[in-house]
Amino acid sequence: MIHSSQNTSYIIITLLICVLCTQATRWFPFLLFGGKRQLPELIRYLGTVLPPAIMAVLIVYCLKGVTPLTWPHGLPELIASAVTAGAHLWKKNTLISIFTGTLCYMILIQKIF
Numbered sequence: 682m683i684h685s686s687q688n689t690s691y692i693i694i695t696l697l698i699c700v701l702c703t704q705a706t707r708w709f710p711f712l713l714f715g716g717k718r719q720l721p722e723l724i725r726y727l728g729t730v731l732p733p734a735i736m737a738v739l740i741v742y743c744l745k746g747v748t749p750l751t752w753p754h755g756l757p758e759l760i761a762s763a764v765t766a767g768a769h770l771w772k773k774n775t776l777i778s779i780f781t782g783t784l785c786y787m788i789l790i791q792k793i794f
Contacts, residue, residue, distance in 0.1 A: 732775075753794045761786035 714720055744762070747755040765782030772778065 736775075757786055757789040757794050760789060 714724065740762075744755075744758055747758050749755045761782045764785040765778050768781040769775070769778035
């Protein structure tokens with residue numbers, strides 16, 4: 682049986698490991714590529730190619746469960762996707778687009794459909 686002091690120690694150690702891992706992943710790129718050094722060509726290429734590729738994967742993942750032959754025929758997903766695209770064309774901000782589309786989708790499935 683775990684005593685309260687052991688449980689508290691376990692929680693504190695787990696939190697410290699999480700903090701250390703999070704900080705390490707944030708510091709690593711600056712330690713590796715920081716300073717006045719030029720970024721390697723591969724890293725610059727990945728920086729331009731990966732964001733659109735990740736968005737395409739997210740779109741496929743979000744729409745994979747849509748069943749157009751049963752109610753609501755994918756309408757919440759279609760409307761939320763259109764709102765997301767419209768917000769992105771309007772504001773050109775990925776976070777605003779994702780937040781707006783998610784909020785729209787949640788309202789649609791909770792209150793309307």
